[in-house]
Amino acid sequence: NILVREIYKDKEEFKDKEIKVSGWIRTSRSSKKFGFIELNDGTFFKGIQIVIGNELDNFKEVTKLSVSSAIIVKGKLVLTPDAKQPFEIQASEITIEGESPSDYPLQKKRHTFEYLRTIAHLRPRSNTFSAVFRVRSLASYAIHKFFQERDFVYTHTPIITSSDAEGAGEMFRVTTLDLENIEKNEEGKIDSTLDFFGKETSLTVSGQLAAETYAQAFRNVYTFGPTFRAEKSNTARHAAEFWMVEPEISFADLNDDMDLAEDMMKYIIKYIMEHAKEELDFFNKFIDKGLLERLTNVANSDFERITYTEAIDILEKSNEKFEYEVKWGIDLQTEHERYLTEKVFDKPVFVTDYPKDIKAFYMRLNDDDKTVAAMDLLVPGVGEIIGGSQREERLDKLEDRIKEFGLEKEDYWWYLDLRKYGTTKHAGFGLGFERIIMYLTGISNIRDVISFPRTTKSAEF
Numbered sequence: 001n002i003l004v005r006e007i008y009k010d011k012e013e014f015k016d017k018e019i020k021v022s023g024w025i026r027t028s029r030s031s032k033k034f035g036f037i038e039l040n041d042g043t044f045f046k047g048i049q050i051v052i053g054n055e056l057d058n059f060k061e062v063t064k065l066s067v068s069s070a071i072i073v074k075g076k077l078v079l080t081p082d083a084k085q086p087f088e089i090q091a092s093e094i095t096i097e098g099e100s101p102s103d104y105p106l107q108k109k110r111h112t113f114e115y116l117r118t119i120a121h122l123r124p125r126s127n128t129f130s131a132v133f134r135v136r137s138l139a140s141y142a143i144h145k146f147f148q149e150r151d152f153v154y155t156h157t158p159i160i161t162s163s164d165a166e167g168a169g170e171m172f173r174v175t176t177l178d179l180e181n182i183e184k185n186e187e188g189k190i191d192s193t194l195d196f197f198g199k200e201t202s203l204t205v206s207g208q209l210a211a212e213t214y215a216q217a218f219r220n221v222y223t224f225g226p227t228f229r230a231e232k233s234n235t236a237r238h239a240a241e242f243w244m245v246e247p248e249i250s251f252a253d254l255n256d257d258m259d260l261a262e263d264m265m266k267y268i269i270k271y272i273m274e275h276a277k278e279e280l281d282f283f284n285k286f287i288d289k290g291l292l293e294r295l296t297n298v299a300n301s302d303f304e305r306i307t308y309t310e311a312i313d314i315l316e317k318s319n320e321k322f323e324y325e326v327k328w329g330i331d332l333q334t335e336h337e338r339y340l341t342e343k344v345f346d347k348p349v350f351v352t353d354y355p356k357d358i359k360a361f362y363m364r365l366n367d368d369d370k371t372v373a374a375m376d377l378l379v380p381g382v383g384e385i386i387g388g389s390q391r392e393e394r395l396d397k398l399e400d401r402i403k404e405f406g407l408e409k410e411d412y413w414w415y416l417d418l419r420k421y422g423t424t425k426h427a428g429f430g431l432g433f434e435r436i437i438m439y440l441t442g443i444s445n446i447r448d449v450i451s452f453p454r455t456t457k458s459a460e461f
């Protein structure tokens, strides 16, 4: 069996040879004498044309097959330099492996993305989603390659956890208790010591704190895994289950952190431009007309770096009417982020040094006592794609911040230990993996870049 990808790679090798391919019918048309099938075998974005003559025993059955039927084809590969497709197979034998009846929900016509979400088990067979999920696979490989080439240690951090890494309380509780029927104490609370782990546990919102512990042993590490947030915000950019890439680097400050993030972004973009040419051409044609030009520019120019205070200043002086009022101290909203990156700079922008009250407890307090050494990377079309910071490495300051946030010091004892036993300057960030897939493809809804999206009121499949 030859894979269609191999034929596209080197058609001369297969020229005029008898070969066997197998795949699913994408389109089919026929006359009395001939049938033409576009077969996709899953290994390449494009399919291969199969020509069937009526001398074939099962000519009638084969030409009657509906879209998505699975077949095995034997025949000669013929180069067709004057035709639309570069080659075709003249079939000498076709075996029907699995028929697909005519009620197949993914017919050739253009379907809306909303409809395709309702058939998430079938949508990877469409052009758009086959392109999205191949880019997703290649991007995850590029991320591993980037970090491994730089000697980062890939660290697996737990999914079930007893600490809230962001301190934001957006955790999905994990329990084996029958919460409806369990006895509660006088305060109406459940005794979590009765639970499976003997304490309250949740799904992780970020692997960061655990990654920090490994960074203080291996120097440079990264995690890449699923994370979960019970955010009620029902937007095109938030999912309850999403993947995050989180490097953590020791003996490093916020500038080193931004340099790493910028290098990583450019590396991923270049890797996809080199390895997913057909897919990017498709997105550029049908999803987002400026995509290729934008990615080329981004891969080859410096990102902007401004402070939060400068960003607020720009927003206050602009003539744009924002829904959410701009003043020092607010958390930047998507409309502000998109204005900065799309209208003002037209490129990725790092915003640094946010007010301490709107950022997480672990971020390093700046000398002004008002801001922290945080950075967000904003990109056109998506908004925030990365959130990171230099970490507070000073024990006393970190304890103060934990208290200020109303968190319990005892819950973070192991995290505090890092500051006690050979603490170092260190930093890290989290890249929203779905957000970079949106950025690479021009797809505007997060539900269309993750195979089985989980969002509020939606967890089908």
Ligand code: 4AD
Pocket: 165, 166, 205, 206, 207, 208, 229, 231, 237, 238, 239, 240, 242, 244, 246, 247, 384, 385, 386, 387, 388, 389, 428, 429, 430, 431, 432, 433, 434, 435, 446
């Ligand atoms: O900015 P966030 O919340 O940062 C952290 O979790 C840090 N602990 C990361 C670190 O420093 N190691 O999340 C990081 C990124 C965001 O910039 C965004 O791209 C993505 O994760 N993200 C989401 N993506 C999809 N759905 C959600 N609900 C997301 N929440 C965050």
Ligand code: MG
Pocket: 376, 384, 386, 387
């Ligand atoms: Mg953030």
